[in-house]
Amino acid sequence: MIEYRNLKVALLGGGVVGANVADLLLKHADELAGRAGAGIELIGVAVRNPGAERVPAIPAELLTTDALALIHGADIVVELMGGLEPARTYILEALHSGADVVTANKALLATHGPELFDAAERVGAQLYYEAAVAGAIPIIRPLRESLAGDRVTRILGIVNGTTNYILDRMDRQGEDLAPVLADAQRLGYAEADPTADVEGYDAAQKAAILASLAFHSTVPLDAVHREGITGVTLEQVTAARAAGYVVKLLAICERVETADGSAISARVHPALVPLAHPLAAVHGANNAVFIQAEAAGDLMFYGAGAGGPQTASSVLGDLVSAARRHVVGGPGVAESTHANLPMLPIASVVTRYQITLTVLDRPGVLATIATEFSERGVSVEQVSQSVSTGGDAPTASLVVVTHAAPEAALAACVSALAGSDVVASVDSVLRVIEAQ
Ligand code: NAP
Numbered sequence: 001m002i003e004y005r006n007l008k009v010a011l012l013g014g015g016v017v018g019a020n021v022a023d024l025l026l027k028h029a030d031e032l033a034g035r036a037g038a039g040i041e042l043i044g045v046a047v048r049n050p051g052a053e054r055v056p057a058i059p060a061e062l063l064t065t066d067a068l069a070l071i072h073g074a075d076i077v078v079e080l081m082g083g084l085e086p087a088r089t090y091i092l093e094a095l096h097s098g099a100d101v102v103t104a105n106k107a108l109l110a111t112h113g114p115e116l117f118d119a120a121e122r123v124g125a126q127l128y129y130e131a132a133v134a135g136a137i138p139i140i141r142p143l144r145e146s147l148a149g150d151r152v153t154r155i156l157g158i159v160n161g162t163t164n165y166i167l168d169r170m171d172r173q174g175e176d177l178a179p180v181l182a183d184a185q186r187l188g189y190a191e192a193d194p195t196a197d198v199e200g201y202d203a204a205q206k207a208a209i210l211a212s213l214a215f216h217s218t219v220p221l222d223a224v225h226r227e228g229i230t231g232v233t234l235e236q237v238t239a240a241r242a243a244g245y246v247v248k249l250l251a252i253c254e255r256v257e258t259a260d261g262s263a264i265s266a267r268v269h270p271a272l273v274p275l276a277h278p279l280a281a282v283h284g285a286n287n288a289v290f291i292q293a294e295a296a297g298d299l300m301f302y303g304a305g306a307g308g309p310q311t312a313s314s315v316l317g318d319l320v321s322a323a324r325r326h327v328v329g330g331p332g333v334a335e336s337t338h339a340n341l342p343m344l345p346i347a348s349v350v351t352r353y354q355i356t357l358t359v360l361d362r363p364g365v366l367a368t369i370a371t372e373f374s375e376r377g378v379s380v381e382q383v384s385q386s387v388s389t390g391g392d393a394p395t396a397s398l399v400v401v402t403h404a405a406p407e408a409a410l411a412a413c414v415s416a417l418a419g420s421d422v423v424a425s426v427d428s429v430l431r432v433i434e435a436q
Helices: 014-028 029-036 067-074 087-096 106-123 138-148 161-171 177-186 201-215 235-243 308-328 366-373 407-418
Strands: 007-013 039-046 076-079 100-103 152-158 247-258 260-276 286-293 298-304 350-360 380-385 395-402 423-432
Touching: 007 014, 007 067, 007 087, 014 029, 014 039, 014 308, 029 039, 029 106, 029 308, 039 067, 039 308, 067 087, 076 087, 076 161, 076 308, 087 100, 087 106, 100 106, 100 308, 106 201, 138 152, 138 201, 161 177, 161 235, 161 286, 201 247, 201 260, 235 247, 235 423, 350 366, 350 407, 366 380, 366 395, 366 407, 395 423, 407 423
Parallel strands: 007 039, 007 076, 076 100, 260 423
Antiparallel strands: 152 247, 152 286, 247 260, 286 298, 350 395, 350 423, 380 395
16 A cells, blocks of 8 residues: 655635536545545635535535635645636735645636746746646647647637637528527526627637747737627628638737747637638537647647536646646746747738628729739739629629738728728628648
């Protein structure tokens, strides 16, 4: 019989994720001890309302409302309360008291990450956060450790399950956004207030975390350009499929080489993904992160982006890592911001547009439109025109796909087209992702 040293674990939060972490910790204590090389003892779970029903149930004697007392008796603190405060204060308190911390709190990391990582480094503690991005999918450790010897050039992530569920149903079942969103709320895929998901805030927090890690730099949340999916129409999704694309909300993090050196672009927006791209096959509420690295080439990480047991899996992985570090000692893996690359403004990002226009159907229109692009230095890759409506003032639908050009030039083309005499309306503007 192996005698293990016992490590005390405090859980802050016993909700969707916390209750599953507590359950798995209690059920698999022996197995986890064998893997960690130390006993992992759950000493308590801090909640707001100890009388509330929990699934799975947490033994009543473990529940407390005194989070601080729990923190001060722990070797490892697991924060699963969510929100900025009091989570930030509790994590700082835990680090200052010498505990390692595991958290799933992307909002907190994207907002106060540097402060928390600094506090951890000053006291020689570790902050683990595998569950903060893409739930069950191992992505933080691969970026932080497995790819530490490579140079990541680009990350394309489907990191919000709610929006992927909505866009996937629009694409595969031909439904409008509003009823699908209402259904997603009924099924528990979307919150009663869906703003964080559908407006891209949640994905932007994850983009900030991924870009910081991938490019060894501090990426402030407000430097992440963000557009949500509320403007995406069924017509756009249907036309996209007919043209060989699917519309996805992407978190895009890129290392860009400019005349002044390397820079980072981090942005969240709907994009046309070619059907042949591996991200096009990510259905339902699943997540996926597609990474391009100089030496490794293309990598894709896929799986459940949320859910109690799924997210608990990532939390427990971090917990075992934290326990191993307690056993072995040493400083652990420090947060790396050595590259300190500047952020590239969205106007300078190079991308491709697909623009759908209703134009007057008469001679010379195509030449006029081509001039609007060429005058702004944008070259056109493809133009397709639908059949004319006929009548006294016939119109036709024109779909223009550009070559890659700076966002500012593309946006200038769109506003020039909107004001052009030959354009009746600009019906859709979507960015296009390269096949690979
Ligand atoms: P949740 O179901 O709302 O649970 C939050 C828990 O924290 C509850 O048990 C609540 O107590 C407790 N709590 C909140 N404020 C507290 C306070 N001031 N003092 C003491 N306890 C407090 O949240 P969740 O879905 O488990 O999410 C937890 C974290 O995981 C969040 O950061 C979230 O972003 C992240 N995450 C969640 C998922 C997911 O699928 N749910 C996936 C990835 C990451 P009561 O139960 O008494 O109200």
